[in-house]
Amino acid sequence: QVQLQESGPGLVKPSETLSLTCAVSGYSISRGYYWGWIRQPPGKGLEWIGFIFHSGNIFYTPSLRSRVTILVDTSKNQFSLRLSSVTAADTALYYCARTVTSQYYFDYWGQGILVTVSS
Amino acid sequence: QSALTQPASVSGSPGQSITISCSGTSSDVGGYNYVSWYQQHPGKAPKLMIYEVTTRPSGVSNRFSGSKSGNTASLTISGLQAEDEADYYCSSYTFTSAVDVVFGGGTKLTVL
Numbered sequence: 001q002v003q004l005q006e007s008g009p010g011l012v013k014p015s016e017t018l019s020l021t022c023a024v025s026g027y028s029i030s031r032g033y034y035w036g037w038i039r040q041p042p043g044k045g046l047e048w049i050g051f052i053f054h055s056g057n058i059f060y061t062p063s064l065r066s067r068v069t070i071l072v073d074t075s076k077n078q079f080s081l082r083l084s085s086v087t088a089a090d091t092a093l094y095y096c097a098r099t100v101t102s103q104y105y106f107d108y109w110g111q112g113i114l115v116t117v118s119s
Numbered sequence: 120q121s122a123l124t125q126p127a128s129v130s131g132s133p134g135q136s137i138t139i140s141c142s143g144t145s146s147d148v149g150g151y152n153y154v155s156w157y158q159q160h161p162g163k164a165p166k167l168m169i170y171e172v173t174t175r176p177s178g179v180s181n182r183f184s185g186s187k188s189g190n191t192a193s194l195t196i197s198g199l200q201a202e203d204e205a206d207y208y209c210s211s212y213t214f215t216s217a218v219d220v221v222f223g224g225g226t227k228l229t230v231l
Contacts (some may be wrong), residue, residue, distance in 0.1 A: 046157075046165065046208050048220040059218040095164055104212040104220055105155035105170040112164055 002026045004096050004110035011116050012090075018083040018115055022096030029072060030054045034099035035079045037070065038106065039092040047092075051099045052079060086117045122147065122221035123209055130229040136197040139226045141209030142190060147221055149190035153212035156185060156194045159225075160205045168207075169194060196228070204230045 008020035022035070029035060036051025050060035052070045060068050069082040083090060093114050097106040124142040131137040141148065141156075148154055154172045157165035167176050169185035172192060182197045192211070196203055209223040 045225045046210075046222040048210075048222065061219055062217055100170070103171060104153045105167060105210065106157075106165070107167050107170075107176065109164040109166075 002098060002108040004098065004108060006094060006096050006110045006113040008113060008115070010114055011118065012086055013119050014087055014117055015085055018081070018086050018090065018117075020081045020094055020096075020113060020115070021078055022080070022110060023076075023078045024098075025077070027098075028074075029077050029079065030074045032101060034059075034101050035072065036097055036099050036106070037081045038095045038097055038109075040095070040112075041089075041092045049081065049083075053101070088117050091115065091117045122213070123211060123223035125207075125209060125223035125226045127224070128227045128229065130231055131196075131199045132231045133199050133201065135199050136195060137199060137228065138196075139194045139207055139209075139228070141192040141194070141211075141223050143192070143211055143213075143221075144190055146215055147190075147211040147213035148187065148192050148209075151212050152187070154185070154187060154192040155210045156183075156192075157208045157210065158203075158205045159208065165208065199230055201230050204228055 003025045005023045012018045034051035037049040052058045052072050067084045072079040093112045095112045096110045098108040152172050156169040159165045172187045173185045184195045207226045213219045
């Protein structure tokens with residue numbers, strides 16, 4: 001059974017960098033699929049952030065591309081998200097998810113982690 | 120403002136059928152068969168219900184079905200049950216200048 005688990009700080013100061021990690025169990029990232037991030041502001045809808053292939057091929061949503069970095073660590077079977085220059089608008093529940101390659105749907109999700117941007 | 124348009128809410132009585140629409144453009148819903156639907160109960164992560172417009176993942180009830188006509192995709196739930204009460208989101212692949220994945224704003228389903 002594929003499982004994903006997000007971890008990282010729940011509070012980030014404005015203008016700083018948000019950093020999250022997603023640990024994957026039950027499946028080796030090196031075998032395939034895209035591995036990505038989706039966020040959901042409190043009480044609002046879902047927003048795709050980006051995903052990465054194990055080889056390093058990466059896609060980001062255009063609106064966040066200038067501030068986002070997604071990295072993969074196949075030795076630890078995990079991937080990470082970094083979002084720079086955060087503001088209150090980046091406060092959200094952040095989910096990591098497995099993305100079916102070339103079909104662009106998310107079949108396994110983490111439980112989500114709430115990140116609040118506040119001083 | 121979400122890229123895909125969904126009704127904010129729909130409702131139905133147990134046993135009835137409801138349909139949730141998801142309107143996009145020829146650059147997303149209308150241009151590709153990469154529409155998916157997700158169910159989200161309060162405090163829970165989204166769950167995949169439909170992918171590639173019409174395909175149900177293993178374990179998802181056959182009361183859930185998907186379709187598409189032109190730039191609008193639809194999710195139909197037949198034989199409504201209390202457990203179906205949740206938020207539903209559609210999603211589509213899109214490519215204008217770059218790969219992108221867009222979501223609808225979500226629809227709150229109330230089972231009366």
